[in-house]
Amino acid sequence: MDQELSEGQARFAGYVATLGRGPGKSRALTREEARDAFSLVLSDAVHPAQLGAFLMLLRYRGEDPDEITGLVEAARASVAGAGEHAVGRVDLDWPSYGAGRTRGAPWFLLSALAVSQAGFRVLMHGTNAFSGAISVGDALAGLGQAVSTDAAGVGDALDRRGFAYWPVDCFAPGVDRLLDMRRLFGLRSPVNTVARLLDPGNAAASVDGVFHPAYIALHLGVAERLQRRSLLVIKGGGGEAERPATKATAAHVWRHDTGRSELLLPALASPSEPRGADTVAGLVRVWRGEDEQHAAVQTVIGTITLALLALEPGIEAAAADRRAGEIWSARRPI
Numbered sequence: 001m002d003q004e005l006s007e008g009q010a011r012f013a014g015y016v017a018t019l020g021r022g023p024g025k026s027r028a029l030t031r032e033e034a035r036d037a038f039s040l041v042l043s044d045a046v047h048p049a050q051l052g053a054f055l056m057l058l059r060y061r062g063e064d065p066d067e068i069t070g071l072v073e074a075a076r077a078s079v080a081g082a083g084e085h086a087v088g089r090v091d092l093d094w095p096s097y098g099a100g101r102t103r104g105a106p107w108f109l110l111s112a113l114a115v116s117q118a119g120f121r122v123l124m125h126g127t128n129a130f131s132g133a134i135s136v137g138d139a140l141a142g143l144g145q146a147v148s149t150d151a152a153g154v155g156d157a158l159d160r161r162g163f164a165y166w167p168v169d170c171f172a173p174g175v176d177r178l179l180d181m182r183r184l185f186g187l188r189s190p191v192n193t194v195a196r197l198l199d200p201g202n203a204a205a206s207v208d209g210v211f212h213p214a215y216i217a218l219h220l221g222v223a224e225r226l227q228r229r230s231l232l233v234i235k236g237g238g239g240e241a242e243r244p245a246t247k248a249t250a251a252h253v254w255r256h257d258t259g260r261s262e263l264l265l266p267a268l269a270s271p272s273e274p275r276g277a278d279t280v281a282g283l284v285r286v287w288r289g290e291d292e293q294h295a296a297v298q299t300v301i302g303t304i305t306l307a308l309l310a311l312e313p314g315i316e317a318a319a320a321d322r323r324a325g326e327i328w329s330a331r332r333p334i
Contacts, residue, residue, distance in 0.1 A: 008045030012037060016050055019057040028061065031225070034070025038194075042078040042174040055181065055189040063190050065221030071194045072222060079172050079200055086151040088158055089121055090201030092307055095208055096126035096136050097168075097179075097195050098238035104278035105134050107296060108242035110287055111303035113143075113334065116162035118327045120311060123154065123201040125166045130182060131238065134280055136165055142280035143287065143334050154201070171200055197222055204229050205310040209236030216252050223254045230255050232310040243302035245269040245295050251306060255313060263309065263317050268298040287334070301328050 005013065015037040019026055029037060037054065040046050046054075058067070094112050109124070116122045128135040137147050148154040148164045151171070157164035169176035175198070178191040196208055197219065206223075208231060210216055216233050223231040231254045236242045243249050243265065251263045273295045277285075285291035286300070304324035308315060315323075 005047075006045065008040050008043070009047050009050065012040050012046045012050050012054070016053050016057065019061060020053065026061070028064040029067045029070065031066040031070040031073075034067045035074045036070075038071045038074035039077070041178070042074060052181075052184070055178070055191065056185065056187075058190045059187060063193055063215075063218055065218055065225060068190060068193055068197070068218060069222050069225040071190065072197045072226065075172065075175055075194050075198060076200075078174055079198070087123065087154040087164075087201050090123045090158070090203040091120040091205065092122045092311060093199045093201060093203035093206035094122055094124040094241060094307075095196040095198070095206070096124055096128065096240060097192060098128065098131055098133075098209065098211075098236075098240035104237065105280075105283050106136050106139050106240070106242075107283070107286075107299045108236075108240055108303045109136055109139050110283060110300045111242075111307065113163055113287075114300070114304055114327050114331045115307045117331055120162065120307070121158045122163045122307075123158065123166065123203060124164070125168055125171070125198070125200055126195070127168050127176065127179065129180070133238065133278070134283075137167065139280055139283055140165055142284050145334060166200065168195055168198075172198060193218065193222075197226075199228070206231045207241040207306050207310050208233045209239050209241035211235070211239035220252060220254045220260055224260075227256055228254065230310050230313070232306055234306065241303070241306060242299065243268075243306055245298035245302050246271040246273070249302075251309060251317075253309065258313070265302070265305065265317055265321075268302050268321075269295040287331070297328070301325050304328060 041051060112122050112124055148157050148166050149170045154164040154166050175195055182188055208219055213235050219233045233252045234249055237244055245268045247267050249265045251265055253261045286296050301324045304327055305320045308320040308323060
């Protein structure tokens with residue numbers, strides 16, 4: 001490389017070196033270093049080779065809570081038109097970035113819509129670009145709903161129906177481009193974790209799903225460092241915040257006033273019960289009450305429970321399950 005490094009590239013080289021010096025010499029970045037490094041990335045101030053090395057070194061070393069917190073802070077600072085001042089009050093943040101092979105239809109979307117009809121303002125955001133299953137956008141289209149492409153549209157959707165879906169490429173295109181680098185690497189990068197924790201509406205509470213249990217403590221640790229008000233995390237199908245109806249689920253919670261806790265939620269359906277068609281038409285039939293496949297309905301109701309546990313401090317799991325059933329029964333046509 002004959003050309004002289006720019007100021008940003010020279011500064012960023014130090015961060016790559018810190019991560020990659022080798023056994024006994026390398027270390028994780030501090031929160032402040034990670035924030036500065038990712039700010040350089042998102043402002044296109046680094047060389048493409050530096051970026052690839054940076055992302056894969058972060059992955060290889062393992063994701064560190066301080067490091068991820070700094071990355072999230074930089075990503076949030078780069079988001080234009082987000083926050084409560086731009087979209088209005090958000091009660092529940094619902095990231096959807098699942099890409100696992102085990103992910104079926106987005107039954108959790110029906111849960112989020114039912115929660116919004118119960119009077120809560122729900123902002124779902126994400127991308128399902130790396131999933132072979134039905135995307136949230138396609139499922140919404142089948143239900144006659146549109147995605148929101150800017151802050152004004154999000155605010156309007158929240159005001160009119162209490163629910164909005166905001167694709168990440170519309171509010172954080174830089175983050176979306178980094179997510180898309182998975183095609184080059186053949187591997188996810190820590191940006192996947194960052195995206196889940198973006199909380200573009202500064203919500204009062206969040207529900208989140210992870211694919212690997214090891215990420216649960218990481219997500220809670222970042223929420224703690226950022227002093228998020230409430231975050232509930234589960235190991236969900238395909239990495240989504242969706243409670244599997246046929247097995248017990250551990251729900252891990254962070255609250256700024258009480259710290260961390262864990263709840264064991266029971267199975268709601270037998271593994272032998274039919275789940276329901278993993279198609280857009282199947283989702284629509286379940287919402288309309290035209291198909292009462294028990295496992296599918298219990299998945300939706302159980303996921304409503306997750307939202308209530310995140311939203312309402314002090315509510316017990318059994319009471320949340322009962323109320324979730326009432327919310328589902330009271331849903332209205334879209």
